[in-house]
Amino acid sequence: MNTKLLSLNLASRTVNSGSNKVTLLDKIDLQVNEGEFISLMGPSGSGKSTLLNCIGMLDSFTGGGYTFLGEPVHSMKEKNRSKLYKEYIGFVFQAYHLIDELTVLENIETPLLYKNIKSSERKALVADMLDRFNIVGKKDLFPSQLSGGQQQLVGIARALISKPRLILADEPTGNLNSKQGEEIMELFSELNKEGVTIIQATHSESNAAYASRIIHLLDGKIISE
């Protein structure tokens, strides 16, 4: 199970802030194999979120190379890039980012809608997911009626529904109390055991410990592994 999922080769990201050039990510070298569970750690501003966003192709590196499943992402057009991430990557956010107007069931179903999956198949997939996360009883509630932990559960279910190869989680427990946070981490380990690759950014040592690999960032550089 040692296929290479992605690799970064001297990947950098610089932006112009006024007349200054600010380096957010500085020549990152990183190989991620399928089935890994990685924690990114570092203080605020160290570049964890930027790195996650760039890997997730919501943002892009401004220098260096990025290969995802053997495809050179750095030389791809925007359109192909978004096709790639939609197919293989799921996002989990600190603030859950559920859609307020949709019920739990509908939130989970939405990615399938965008993939034009047939209604019957959708129903089955969503039902499985609800079952698995034990939230069948909450399927018709709206996000505002759920606790933070429950919302994040839905967020993860939504990220998983389209069977991604990689889950990117930016401070997934940042808005949760420690007990809820633990539950989410347990869930991540379980998912990881089933073969889903996970990269999470976190401040918490204890949460980081669930990962098989911890990467420390400071000022846009990897300082230790």
Added chain:
Amino acid sequence: MLKNNLKIAYRSLKKNKIYSFINIVGLALGIAVTMIIGLWIADEFDYNNHFENKDRIARIMQHQTVNGEVHSNETIPLALEFQLRDQFGDAFTHIVMSSRNNGRFLSVDNEVISTRGRFMQADAPDLLNLEMIQGTRNGLEKINSILLSESTAKTIFGNENPIGKSVMSNNEHAMEVTGVYKDIPSNNSFSNLQFLMPFKHWMNTRWSWLENQDTNWDYNSFDLFVELSENVDLTAVNTRIENVKKDNDPRGDKFDPRLFVFPMTDWYLYSQFENGAQVGGRIDNVWLFGLIGLFVLILASINFMNLSTARSEKRALEVGIRKSIGSTRRQLIHQFLSESFLVVLLAYIIAIGLTLLSINSFNTLAGKEVVFPWLNPLFWGVSILFIILTALISGSYPALYLSSFKPIKVLKGTFKMGRNALLPRKVLVVTQFTVSIALIIGTLVVKNQIDYSKDRPIGFESSQLVQIPTSSQEFQNKYEVMRNQFINSGVVTQMAWGSSPSTRIWNYSSGYEWDGKPLDFDESLAQMGISYDYIDALEMKIIEGRSFSREFTTDSSAVILNKTAVAYMGIQNPVGKYIRETEPGPNSVPMQIVGVVEDVINESAYEPVSPQMYMFGSGYGGFYYLRLDPDKTTSESLATIEKIYKANFPNLPFNYDFVDEEYAQNFIAEERIASLSSVFTLLAILISCLGLFGLTSFVAEQRTKEIGVRKVLGATVTNLWMLLSKDFIILVGIALLLAVPLTYYFMSDWIEKFSYRTDISIQVFLIAGFGAMLITMITVSFQAIKAAIANPVNSLRSE
């Protein structure tokens, strides 16, 4: 996907109630206005569509040049018919001479009803495609025959069979009913045609001296309708008949008459001629209101766009999430368009409700009989197209704009709209208020013009003056008797007779000479016969000389001129001078001018007064004018008058009009435009204000934190109110600057068409500007003050 999109749209609407209310109700109002105007326009275009052969029906008209000015007249002389039949029979399938629309009292036994109809030649039922219920279309062949409309026959005969029965016309002529036709529906040139009688009967009774004078070209008094043969080219026919009158009338050269065929399809909307050229007519109003409808709809759509983009900061996050979980931009555009589709659909349903509620009031206001076209597939087709189009137009900007957000930016929470994003919104607000202010100014100008014309001195005292038509032959030789009875009754202080309504011209004449008449001057003088006391009864003002008087036996050949006529004819010291006929008949004598009177408005309140000649008249055929005693109540006076009338004319219905009410009819068309545009303007302002209200509430919400901070720093409510209102006031100010020159240009053009017109005063612009500002202030202030007086602790905590 669509189902899902609609579901989200519905929930999102439900969640933001104020926003949805403003959006949907605003749009519904806009659509209702457009719908009503649309129905009105459709009805205007539907005029005369009742006639299947409307493309081939036409009337013959003539242009004539008098003193260098071309007049276009509907009426033609008698001889033309024979020329057309003889020389151009191939071009027409039917040629029908007709009287103008005429009133007749029809009676059976002692039951009298007042009806209107025409005297037409035998082909009329074919030309008009009459649907005969009883009898045949040949019913006009016998000279004493009459065709009745279904409802008229029913009123007179009830359920009896009317065929073969006798009906008295004006209590003089016994006519035999030879047919009953189905009522002609409204909205066409022949609606309410209650009877048809033979043209020849009319000639024999009304124009007896023209009997057997088929070649008479002198009287331009007849209507001539034709049906063109199939596949005949209109321009070709026009070229052929153009000079028929000129070539055949011995005096044909005089006014350079040019004949032309005026097709039925143009009668209603394109009936205005200016100097021989067709220059439009009611179609101008159709355009005007079409434009207003479009404007109002645009205003409502702008609300939708503005509110959607104003909410975009809230929606941005959703866009970010959706994009990160796999939505393409195209799918988002679909989603936002579904939302706008739902809004438009809901608004449309409400608009139908509003239309149904208001259609009766609208009909009253517009003088129409528009019905809601439930069963018209065209209406529903247009509706669907309209919904889709409006949804696309009003949804396109938010859809394209919102879907363009970069997910990373909005998810990070650093998303703020740049200054550029505000610009389109500002442009839209300015557009909205430019249109609203323009409508206010336009409406005020129209109102001012109407009021100005209404205030124009009419030239006599029109209140407490009653006119009674005396067209029946029974009035012959009755004048003096009636006058004595009326005056002796004590309710009438003065009475006179005139040959036409006091503010209308029924007759023009020419062919006169007087000392000092310029060479080559073709005069056209309005002519009216009046009795003794007319000038006294109407309280007209004598400028020089005197009124007709019983003391001068020679007054039967005297004449009184109005002030304009004296100037027009160029007569110095007119009283005592003579006017002679250029070709005097055996009995004609020179007419002495005995007096000059102040002008009475005789054509239109918007036009200059025509030169008018008052001759001494016989007391039958026109109107009695009764000046009521101001000390008696009107109802008492009318009851007394009716009693006397009935005692003398038991077989005639008592019809009367108040002269001032009759005169007020002149303003109906313009007043309709004014009241319609007032209503539409009000709605336009309401819609714009709804939008502004919504916008301010979003701006206030957006700036809650800023307001809180400022308040903590010591800002007063007034400071904050100014802060929030300033931007909008500036926008309305810009709109005002745009609207003023724009409306000045267009309204100057509109008002040009009235000869008697007011200036577009500066006040109009001041009122519109001040009004718009005030309305903006009130609308904006409500939200601004609410935000300003809120406790800053709450707003700062909520961040």
